Amino acid sequence: MTPSPCKKTIVGSLLSLIVSLASFLAVTAAQQSTQQPPLKYEVSVTLKLIQVYVTDKNGKPVRDLTKDEFTLADNGQRVAITEFERHDLAAVPTGEETPVPEPAPAPAPEEAPALNRKFVILFDFAFNTASGVKASIDAARHFLDTEVQPGDELAFISYSMLKGLKIHEFLTTDHAKVRAALAAISTKDIAGRADEIELQYWLQVENPALGGMAPKLGLSDIEMTRLDSMQQAGNYFRALTRLAQSLRLVQGQKSVLFFSNGIPSSLVNASRNAGGRIVSGGFGGTQGTSPAPSTTAFQVGNYELRPLQEALFKEFSASNCSIYAFDTRESSKIPALFELEQMNTLAGGGTLGADGRVFRDDKTTGMDSLKSLSKQTGGKYYSNIILHEKSLEEVSAVTGTYYVLGYSISAAEDGRFHDIKVEVKRDGCQVRTQPGYFNPKPYRDYTDLEKTIHLFDLSLNERSEFQAPKPLPVSALSYDAGQGTRVRALARITEGTWGQFGGQTAEIVALFFDAQDALVSLQRTTVSLADHRGKELLFSAGVPARPGLTKCRIVVRDMDTGQSAVASASVYSGQPNRQILSVFSPLLVVEGGGLFYLEGVVKGAAESPAWRDLYPYDTAASSPVIGGESVRAGKVEVILPYSAPGLGLADLTFRANLVNSSTGENLVVPLELRGSTPRGTVESQKLEISLEGVADGKYILYIHVGNKLTGQVASGRVLLTIDR
Numbered sequence: 117m118t119p120s121p122c123k124k125t126i127v128g129s130l131l132s133l134i135v136s137l138a139s140f141l142a143v144t145a146a147q148q149s150t151q152q153p154p155l156k157y158e159v160s161v162t163l164k165l166i167q168v169y170v171t172d173k174n175g176k177p178v179r180d181l182t183k184d185e186f187t188l189a190d191n192g193q194r195v196a197i198t199e200f201e202r203h204d205l206a207a208v209p210t211g212e213e214t215p216v217p218e219p220a221p222a223p224a225p226e227e228a229p230a231l232n233r234k235f236v237i238l239f240d241f242a243f244n245t246a247s248g249v250k251a252s253i254d255a256a257r258h259f260l261d262t263e264v265q266p267g268d269e270l271a272f273i274s275y276s277m278l279k280g281l282k283i284h285e286f287l288t289t290d291h292a293k294v295r296a297a298l299a300a301i302s303t304k305d306i307a308g309r310a311d312e313i314e315l316q317y318w319l320q321v322e323n324p325a326l327g328g329m330a331p332k333l334g335l336s337d338i339e340m341t342r343l344d345s346m347q348q349a350g351n352y353f354r355a356l357t358r359l360a361q362s363l364r365l366v367q368g369q370k371s372v373l374f375f376s377n378g379i380p381s382s383l384v385n386a387s388r389n390a391g392g393r394i395v396s397g398g399f400g401g402t403q404g405t406s407p408a409p410s411t412t413a414f415q416v417g418n419y420e421l422r423p424l425q426e427a428l429f430k431e432f433s434a435s436n437c438s439i440y441a442f443d444t445r446e447s448s449k450i451p452a453l454f455e456l457e458q459m460n461t462l463a464g465g466g467t468l469g470a471d472g473r474v475f476r477d478d479k480t481t482g483m484d485s486l487k488s489l490s491k492q493t494g495g496k497y498y499s500n501i502i503l504h505e506k507s508l509e510e511v512s513a514v515t516g517t518y519y520v521l522g523y524s525i526s527a528a529e530d531g532r533f534h535d536i537k538v539e540v541k542r543d544g545c546q547v548r549t550q551p552g553y554f555n556p557k558p559y560r561d562y563t564d565l566e567k568t569i570h571l572f573d574l575s576l577n578e579r580s581e582f583q584a585p586k587p588l589p590v591s592a593l594s595y596d597a598g599q600g601t602r603v604r605a606l607a608r609i610t611e612g613t614w615g616q617f618g619g620q621t622a623e624i625v626a627l628f629f630d631a632q633d634a635l636v637s638l639q640r641t642t643v644s645l646a647d648h649r650g651k652e653l654l655f656s657a658g659v660p661a662r663p664g665l666t667k668c669r670i671v672v673r674d675m676d677t678g679q680s681a682v683a684s685a686s687v688y689s690g691q692p693n694r695q696i697l698s699v700f701s702p703l704l705v706v707e708g709g710g711l712f713y714l715e716g717v718v719k720g721a722a723e724s725p726a727w728r729d730l731y732p733y734d735t736a737a738s739s740p741v742i743g744g745e746s747v748r749a750g751k752v753e754v755i756l757p758y759s760a761p762g763l764g765l766a767d768l769t770f771r772a773n774l775v776n777s778s779t780g781e782n783l784v785v786p787l788e789l790r791g792s793t794p795r796g797t798v799e800s801q802k803l804e805i806s807l808e809g810v811a812d813g814k815y816i817l818y819i820h821v822g823n824k825l826t827g828q829v830a831s832g833r834v835l836l837t838i839d840r
Contacts, residue, residue: 190525287573364553442504586680590743613681619674666689669682670684707749769824773818787806817834
């Protein structure tokens with residue numbers, strides 16, 4: 117079977133989006149009801165896809181297996197493999213992914229999408245250094261430049277002590293967006309230097325003779341700061357665990373490139389302590405002491421951090437994430453040979469390099485935690501960040517040869533875990549695959565982070581990872597009423613859309629992006645579904661805009677079931693010049709009123725004049741044509757705002773033409789002026805366009821306004837679909 121690679125188009129940068137979403141996540145949680153109706157999903161999951169990596173006894177990929185050589189069990193029950201794909205990127209030097217064809221399989225319950233490679237680039241700012249972050253950025257860029265294939269899906273995520281978990285880009289094949297997000301990374305995000313506290317602590321405990329070499333902090337001061345480090349570590353474990361749980365939503369194997377110093381093992385696990393006592397510490401401080409026979413006693417570790425770390429390992433493994441950990445600590449770098457010769461031995465057994473840098477005991481570093489995380493998730497630990505080129509080549513090779521097995525399952529939204537076991541009949545083969553999968557769970561049971569990722573997927577991808585959202589008709593208008601250029605998105609939410617939502621509350625989110633895909637504005641409005649079922653709503657949201665392209669995205673989401681509808685539109689705004697003739701976006705209007713109107717909520721001063729003053733029509737008798745909706749009449753009304761300083765109607769000419777979107781044919785169409793309304797510096801002209809003799813089809817309608825005195829012509833355009 118030859119798969120069709122998933123093609124996605126990212127329409128914006130997530131960096132600003134996270135900040136905007138944080139303000140309403142708490143509101144979202146408060147709106148969830150404990151009394152929920154049964155969930156209704158249009159698309160049931162009836163086909164499960166499993167990625168499988170097979171190597172020989174030397175660790176090299178096995179590339180020629182057939183479907184019949186695999187066996188697969190789900191919760192101990194043998195299942196029939198109905199779908200089979202073989203991927204081998206190493207065999208395709210051009211970067212194009214060409215699976216080896218198999219004989220046509222038996223009919224599947226539904227068409228099986230390809231499982232592309234998925235990489236999550238995860239930066240740790242909490243337990244890292246400035247040089248470590250720089251090395252991480254260099255490594256990530258090298259990975260994008262040399263190892264990433266066109267069909268690979270990439271996500272870029274970071275964690276910092278101050279800003280928490282931040283999703284800069286979410287699984288996209290638009291790798292340029294990930295490059296742009298990497299370019300925006302700064303060392304100012306680094307905070308939470310817990311490993312440095314560990315180094316200071318153990319230097320003073322074990323090497324009091326160092327004196328002035330160590331920072332001049334009293335042991336008690338360092339111990340207090342160390343408790344803060346433990347608190348940081350707890351927050352770190354919890355945040356990454358939530359991320360791991362949320363990645364359950366994404367089908368297939370995820371390879372996580374984790375750049376970090378790691379959690380110092382002495383914060384979590386057993387280690388020596390000074391003062392002749394045994395300590396088993398929590399976040400609240402020392403819990404007990406007892407005499408010890410020597411000056412160096414034993415520290416049991418932190419009883420709160422250990423289970424948090426274990427939960428982190430478990431959740432990443434259960435979410436089908438393999439962690440490839442890149443240790444960014446400075447001590448992981450190889451010193452020059454002459455430097456090794458000049459290393460001096462410190463009192464207590466430590467070593468000191470020629471540059472005065474302490475070569476650190478591994479108990480004060482995160483090596484063990486990174487090793488454990490990699491081992492328990494089926495990934496690998498790389499100790500030397502400066503050798504990232506070779507390491508990343510190995511990761512790409514390991515993940516570049518794999519098989520996809522598909523089989524039928526009974527859809528159930530109970531969130532239960534299914535154990536998976538895959539075996540190969542050929543001798544000498546070693547199989548690496550996910551330990552299992554989780555059934556979908558009701559949307560109302562999603563965590564805040566899962567709901568956020570769900571919204572990212574709807575907001576930024578043309579094809580959703582999680583569901584098939586309903587389309588919405590949407591249009592985008594650009595105009596300048598004297599306060600600067602503005603863009604407004606208009607979306608029609610029909611009775612049918614509301615009728616498919618089975619919950620009690622819905623949200624409407626409007627997102628605006630500039631030409632560089634940076635988020636300009638996010639506006640969120642919540643509505644009661646009981647108040648809107650059976651009604652047709654025209655939702656609008658507007659923002660100030662710079663010259664150039666503005667992209668608009670409207671997401672309507674049932675906050676109880678997760679069902680959604682999505683729409684996108686773009687509009688171009690020219691350079692503002694109030695001294696010359698300017699024409700703004702036309703709006704088509706047809707007979708038929710009765711719409712309900714809802715405006716997006718924007719902070720700051722209200723728009724004046726309002727957009728409906730620039731586009732006046734009788735809302736009881738007429739309604740706008742949105743997003744290329746069909747026009748069935750022989751005539752159509754157009755509202756055209758324009759600015760003509762110093763000119764009257766007698767000084768202007770108006771004409772119109774249609775361009776067939778399929779054939780490119782140009783048709784001149786007659787128009788009549790139907791009156792105008794002044795609104796500040798703008799004149800809103802009503803026109804009537806005759807469509808008699810024009811065949812059904814999709815067209816672009818151009819309206820041209822000319823200055824008789826100077827010959828200048830300004831134009832506006834709008835999509836027009838004729839379907840009689």
